[in-house]
Amino acid sequence: MSKILAKLDQNESPIPPPDNLLLNRYKDIVKDINRYQRGELYEYLRELYAEYAGVDKEYVWIQPGMDLFFEDILIIENNKRIIVPYPSYFLFIEQVKHYGYNIVRIPLNERFVQELSIVSRDKPSIIYIDNPNNPTGKIIVSKNDITLIAEINSDNIFLIDEAYYEFCNYTLKDLVKEYDNIVVFRTMSKAFSFAGGRVAFSIINPSLARKVFYYNIVRFRLSTISLGLAIALLENKSYMNDIVDLIRSERKRVIKRIREIGLQVNSSCTNFIMVNTGIPKIAELLQKEGVLVKDLGKILGREYLGYIRVTIGIPRENNAFLYALEKIIAECSQSRCTIHDTS
Amino acid sequence: MSKILAKLDQNESPIPPPDNLLLNRYKDIVKDINRYQRGELYEYLRELYAEYAGVDKEYVWIQPGMDLFFEDILIIENNKRIIVPYPSYFLFIEQVKHYGYNIVRIPLNERFVQELSIVSRDKPSIIYIDNPNNPTGKIIVSKNDITLIAEINSDNIFLIDEAYYEFCNYTLKDLVKEYDNIVVFRTMSKAFSFAGGRVAFSIINPSLARKVFYYNIVRFRLSTISLGLAIALLENKSYMNDIVDLIRSERKRVIKRIREIGLQVNSSCTNFIMVNTGIPKIAELLQKEGVLVKDLGKILGREYLGYIRVTIGIPRENNAFLYALEKIIAECSQSRCTIHDTS
Numbered sequence: 248m249s250k251i252l253a254k255l256d257q258n259e260s261p262i263p264p265p266d267n268l269l270l271n272r273y274k275d276i277v278k279d280i281n282r283y284q285r286g287e288l289y290e291y292l293r294e295l296y297a298e299y300a301g302v303d304k305e306y307v308w309i310q311p312g313m314d315l316f317f318e319d320i321l322i323i324e325n326n327k328r329i330i331v332p333y334p335s336y337f338l339f340i341e342q343v344k345h346y347g348y349n350i351v352r353i354p355l356n357e358r359f360v361q362e363l364s365i366v367s368r369d370k371p372s373i374i375y376i377d378n379p380n381n382p383t384g385k386i387i388v389s390k391n392d393i394t395l396i397a398e399i400n401s402d403n404i405f406l407i408d409e410a411y412y413e414f415c416n417y418t419l420k421d422l423v424k425e426y427d428n429i430v431v432f433r434t435m436s437k438a439f440s441f442a443g444g445r446v447a448f449s450i451i452n453p454s455l456a457r458k459v460f461y462y463n464i465v466r467f468r469l470s471t472i473s474l475g476l477a478i479a480l481l482e483n484k485s486y487m488n489d490i491v492d493l494i495r496s497e498r499k500r501v502i503k504r505i506r507e508i509g510l511q512v513n514s515s516c517t518n519f520i521m522v523n524t525g526i527p528k529i530a531e532l533l534q535k536e537g538v539l540v541k542d543l544g545k546i547l548g549r550e551y552l553g554y555i556r557v558t559i560g561i562p563r564e565n566n567a568f569l570y571a572l573e574k575i576i577a578e579c580s581q582s583r584c585t586i587h588d589t590s
Numbered sequence: 591m592s593k594i595l596a597k598l599d600q601n602e603s604p605i606p607p608p609d610n611l612l613l614n615r616y617k618d619i620v621k622d623i624n625r626y627q628r629g630e631l632y633e634y635l636r637e638l639y640a641e642y643a644g645v646d647k648e649y650v651w652i653q654p655g656m657d658l659f660f661e662d663i664l665i666i667e668n669n670k671r672i673i674v675p676y677p678s679y680f681l682f683i684e685q686v687k688h689y690g691y692n693i694v695r696i697p698l699n700e701r702f703v704q705e706l707s708i709v710s711r712d713k714p715s716i717i718y719i720d721n722p723n724n725p726t727g728k729i730i731v732s733k734n735d736i737t738l739i740a741e742i743n744s745d746n747i748f749l750i751d752e753a754y755y756e757f758c759n760y761t762l763k764d765l766v767k768e769y770d771n772i773v774v775f776r777t778m779s780k781a782f783s784f785a786g787g788r789v790a791f792s793i794i795n796p797s798l799a800r801k802v803f804y805y806n807i808v809r810f811r812l813s814t815i816s817l818g819l820a821i822a823l824l825e826n827k828s829y830m831n832d833i834v835d836l837i838r839s840e841r842k843r844v845i846k847r848i849r850e851i852g853l854q855v856n857s858s859c860t861n862f863i864m865v866n867t868g869i870p871k872i873a874e875l876l877q878k879e880g881v882l883v884k885d886l887g888k889i890l891g892r893e894y895l896g897y898i899r900v901t902i903g904i905p906r907e908n909n910a911f912l913y914a915l916e917k918i919i920a921e922c923s924q925s926r927c928t929i930h931d932t933s
Binding site for chain 1: 602
């Protein structure tokens, strides 16, 4: 494989946080690394995040990754049925399969919300919704949608994954206070540029939290270093706004250019876009040019052959992607590499 | 409460690792903190720990805390029955209660192994054994014991918690290759002085691991910083041997002195001791003197009134404990504070 010019396959932020924010905090924390976490760090990060999210502190829980929240809920709820949009965040699907859950997939089309409200009547289930959705980049349910469905069957538990919230500003977090079966998930892995630090949040009604999370277990899962650095980042979050601004403006530019090339691309409310290139081997061809993207055909099957999910990076990376894409399309129009040619 | 002179309540190592081992590694890792974990870090730490533990690399898994291994296994196994020694590690008991497991407790007396082999015949269960046991500090099962029981009912899963292995050097890890239902757990929280870093290991037969752990989920739970620092510590582990030597020699000294005072104390294979003081409020009285210890009466109930679990610290901390203990005993012999006096 050639040198990697642009790593656009994991929806990471392209820029680390300013390291001057972090070094002193690290030095302060590591002096006590032989000790278990001091409860104050966990509590203080809860407080900071609650303020940031605009909820009460006791609604906020922290863990080293969203999947842990999912597991904690899935182990307590035992109907073992989960309803998900199709497509949706693929690692979540892998996780629930591994736990032996039955998966009901609802296609993401204009009948999605209606279908969801019908299926959710059958029997109490967990309903997972990534909002914005991964890989389409779109908001797929509104507050009204979820309120209506939540009132039909109050025994369902709604997991609302808002990993990309900062790029979108649409949130269902206000529903959590009224509905104790709606949980919202957030992360510092995306806009906060802290994927390696493993800090995820849930915003959850305390009455449900008591059932699914055990405080003295959960709070020990975070390293004191991750907690300390996350605190430093939230205390100095203007860097995050700068990154979000950059990504949004680059997203606009990249989408515009792709449409000029003549390809189909959704508008997006996230730090990635979904592109239908019509070229089944597009991910592989891009990789040869040093550009890593997610091959949706590989993950989602035939229906998504030729589709890729592309993270928005810094200008240099996006240009590398656009350049490689145009080059491949030009070559393909001469040879035979579209879906119709190969089928 | 007065100033804390000695924090001896969580079985932590009293000394952090030398920080010159860690700083450069931190700086190297944090540059990419916006990225998800590179698989190489996880794989390299597996390799290092496998070498340290004397097992093959594919037997080693890593997570930010043992409780996560427990949860991953408990969510897959669904008989919801667990067999534990009484007493044993109290946070584990809390965790399985929270998950709705039925708990069968087997008293830790001379009939323990016999009783365990009888109860484990009934129906497939999870059998948790902390070996050495917490809080008694003793090895409670031998290789032969476990081999015999494992052969009676191969559908049981044995969770062998060796958190204190380094202070003891007794291990059941060699059984894991032959028995795919025996899992051994280790940690860097104790002898490696890395409690705040959250790095725990399981040594598990690959055939069971495939069922209970999902690689692409599990490996993302560790922060890149914790992984990087853990690698630096294992690459330079002589500091750990020094700590273990110090704790062992202090353990000997403290036990000798307690016996001279006339109290009952077990020999111990860990970095803590269990002391029967005969004074119900002993933990509270020690706290007033600035010495924190674990009050076993509070956790285990009436039978353990007056018992404390005391971590072995550095000489200064142990002296603070011994001084306070002698002072309290002297005062108690004049007033009326033993169990007999208060009952």
